[in-house]
Amino acid sequence: MDLNTYLLFDSIHYVMKAEELLKKAGIVIDLVPVPREISSDCGMCIAFRPHDLEKTSSLISKPGFPGKIEIYQRRGKGHYQRLEDFKPGKTA
Amino acid sequence: MIYLDNAATSFPKPPEVLAAMTAYATAVGASPGRSGHRLAAVAGRLVFQTREQAAVLFNVHDSSRIIFTKNVTEALNLAIMGLVQPGNRVLVTAMEHNAVMRPLRYLEQKGRISLDTIPSSSTGEPDLDQLRHQLRQQSFQLAVLNHGSNVTGGILPLARIIPLLKNEGITVVVDGAQTAGAIPVDFAALDCDIFCFTGHKSLLGPQGTGGMILKKGIMPEPLMRGGTGSRSEAEFQPEFLPDYYESGTPNTIGLAGLGAALAFINQTTAAEIHRHEWKLALFLYQGLSTISGLRLYGPAPEQDHLPVISFTMEKLTPSEIGFQLDRQHDIMVRVGLHCAPLAHQTIGSFPRGTIRLAPGFFNTFQEMEIVVEAISTLATCHPT
Numbered sequence: 001m002d003l004n005t006y007l008l009f010d011s012i013h014y015v016m017k018a019e020e021l022l023k024k025a026g027i028v029i030d031l032v033p034v035p036r037e038i039s040s041d042c043g044m045c046i047a048f049r050p051h052d053l054e055k056t057s058s059l060i061s062k063p064g065f066p067g068k069i070e071i072y073q074r075r076g077k078g079h080y081q082r083l084e085d086f087k088p089g090k091t092a
Numbered sequence: 093m094i095y096l097d098n099a100a101t102s103f104p105k106p107p108e109v110l111a112a113m114t115a116y117a118t119a120v121g122a123s124p125g126r127s128g129h130r131l132a133a134v135a136g137r138l139v140f141q142t143r144e145q146a147a148v149l150f151n152v153h154d155s156s157r158i159i160f161t162k163n164v165t166e167a168l169n170l171a172i173m174g175l176v177q178p179g180n181r182v183l184v185t186a187m188e189h190n191a192v193m194r195p196l197r198y199l200e201q202k203g204r205i206s207l208d209t210i211p212s213s214s215t216g217e218p219d220l221d222q223l224r225h226q227l228r229q230q231s232f233q234l235a236v237l238n239h240g241s242n243v244t245g246g247i248l249p250l251a252r253i254i255p256l257l258k259n260e261g262i263t264v265v266v267d268g269a270q271t272a273g274a275i276p277v278d279f280a281a282l283d284c285d286i287f288c289f290t291g292h293k294s295l296l297g298p299q300g301t302g303g304m305i306l307k308k309g310i311m312p313e314p315l316m317r318g319g320t321g322s323r324s325e326a327e328f329q330p331e332f333l334p335d336y337y338e339s340g341t342p343n344t345i346g347l348a349g350l351g352a353a354l355a356f357i358n359q360t361t362a363a364e365i366h367r368h369e370w371k372l373a374l375f376l377y378q379g380l381s382t383i384s385g386l387r388l389y390g391p392a393p394e395q396d397h398l399p400v401i402s403f404t405m406e407k408l409t410p411s412e413i414g415f416q417l418d419r420q421h422d423i424m425v426r427v428g429l430h431c432a433p434l435a436h437q438t439i440g441s442f443p444r445g446t447i448r449l450a451p452g453f454f455n456t457f458q459e460m461e462i463v464v465e466a467i468s469t470l471a472t473c474h475p476t
Contacts, residue, residue: 010332011322012125013156016140033128041324044128044136064154067332 003030003047004074005083006038007056010067015044018060025059027052038072038080053083094423094459098452099242099270099400099430101292101299105353109297112352116345123341125321135344142351143334148358150272150279150287152305156333160303160342164269164290165191166315167304170337171265171286172196172236174312180205180233183226183262185248186212186438187241190431192267196236208232209434215391216246216438218253227260234263237284239277240270243435243446244390245373245400247275254283263310269293270398274369276362285310294365296357296453297350300343306333316340365453369399372451372460376401379464383471389439389446402439402446403467407474410447413467417447421466425449 009015015031022029029048034041048056050073060069072080095103116138122131124139139160147155161167172195176182182196186209199205208230211222235257240247250266257264264284271277272287273294279287284307291301306312317329318339330336357365373393380386380403389402405413414427428445429436436442449463 010330011156011320011335012136013140013143013334015125016136017155019137020140031128031130031133039325041322043125043321043324044133066154066156 002074003028003032003049005048005050005053006032006035006072006074006080007046007048007060008034008038008068008070008072009045009065012043014065014067014069015046017064018046021059022046022048022056025055027056027059035072035074035080037078094421094455094463096449096451096455096463097424097426098455099293099398099448099450100426102294102296102452104454105296105298105349106356108352108356109349113298113345113349116348120344120348122344123321124344126319126341138348138351139342139344142347142354145351145354145358146303146305149354149362150277150289150305151281152279154308157306157308158303159306159334159337160301160347161337162300162343163292163302164267164288165302167288167290167302168192168236168265168267169195170315171288171304171312172199172234173315175234175263175265175286176205177233178204181230182207183210183232183235183257184208184434185210185218185238187216187238187243187246187248187435188236188432189238189242189267189269189435190433191269192236192238193434212438214438214440215389216241216244216435217391218248220252220256223253223256227256232257232260232262234265236265236267238435239266239268240274240398240400241390241432241435242270242400243402243430243432243441243448244439245270245393245398245402246391247271247396247398250282250284258283270400273357273362273365274398275366275396279305279307286312291346291350291353294452295350295353297353298346301346301350311336314339360453368453369451370397372455372457373397373399373401375457375460376449376451376464379460380467383464383468385471385474386467389441399451401449402441403449404441404444404446405471405474408470410445413447413470416470417466421462421469423463423466 124135143155272289291297320335410427417423
């Protein structure tokens with residue numbers, strides 16, 4: 001299944017923290033550049049499979065991920081939709 | 093060669109430190125958090141892992157609150173310059189290093205702050221009754237405390253002092269230059285607001301590394317602003333951690349080394365390192381105590397002590413002793429004022445300074461015997 005869902009953080013620190021946490025939980029992920037269409041940022045984000053959305057969401061919602069967290073899904077070439085229902089990142 | 097200048101910079105480093113730095117330099121090389129390619133990710137992981145290792149060592153719940161700087165001087169400047177407000181009254185110990193005194197004296201000279209010292213004994217130990225009196229007489233906003241002296245090896249009883257200061261609502265910054273890695277430091281239990289450390293002394297990492305730990309809710313103004321690899325579209329500094337304070341490409345190779353050093357300490361434990369170093373200090377102190385014409389400074393290491401012993405000899409200046417130990421006995425020490433004129437004034441060795449013996453974790457008792465013998469020989473050649 002396609003790694004078409006993207007997890008974005010404020011800081012690379014949280015990208016690395018999430019990468020470690022999600023890998024330990026056995027979730028298939030990849031570190032990829034933030035797609036241009038989502039942000040002009042020069043950083044990295046985490047790509048994962050849509051069926052891991054719930055598990056991913058619950059893991060990174062835990063305290064320890066303060067700050068802005070966003071999830072996007074690729075709907076077609078160059079088209080990314082933000083998953084607004086997703087509200088992780090409760091301030092620790 | 094016997095290296096006894098570990099209070100300036102520890103040497104040698106654990107082999108893992110050099111291995112980590114070589115691995116980064118030969119196989120990675122990239123900037124962390126600046127690009128989207130695989131090597132940038134590896135560099136990002138290295139920096140992240142170093143932060144996590146530091147969080148384990150200092151018992152910090154959220155490693156994003158550990159900010160890396162190039163050394164403890166930068167961390168202390170960040171803390172001091174970023175916290176003080178015009179009109180503040182600042183309190184320091186009588187054993188401060190110039191990394192604390194110079195920024196504070198600068199602010200005082202500019203008329204922005206007033207500065208007071210906690211009265212201390214001639215061994216550098218603070219008088220807590222006088223401190224209580226001071227706190228009743230004056231209202232302080234900031235205290236900067238030398239956790240362990242680079243001149244005497246004395247350790248400040250933070251557990252007794254910080255509650256007194258916090259009780260008055262004073263923001264507390266701790267200078268852990270000599271203590272980080274040398275004794276167990278539990279940031280959560282200390283209850284200070286900022287703990288500053290350097291990577292190249294007892295943390296056994298390379299020069300050019302250091303940092304600070306921020307208590308939740310403490311956000312001093314940054315010293316610098318610039319590129320962080322995050323929020324690149326914005327021309328304003330992002331205010332999240334650790335990026336808020338870490339502008340510009342970091343010392344990734346240094347942080348790779350520091351990460352390996354921290355892993356070494358976490359595995360060995362700071363308590364074990366302290367146990368060995370304290371015994372070395374005690375051995376030196378007891379050995380030197382038997383030599384006539386020699387004066388020892390600071391509290392005796394029978395009580396909790398860092399591996400730092402300072403002495404003077406009546407007939408020889410500190411620089412002559414340092415030179416002869418180097419050239420005749422192959423022993424490296426540091427002499428003079430150790431960038432801490434206030435501390436030397438407190439213990440009565442200003443302006444001449446002292447000879448400082450600072451063993452490290454990799455020194456042996458056999459080496460300490462040679463050192464005591466060498467100093468004894470110098471004293472005999474120049475009898476009082």
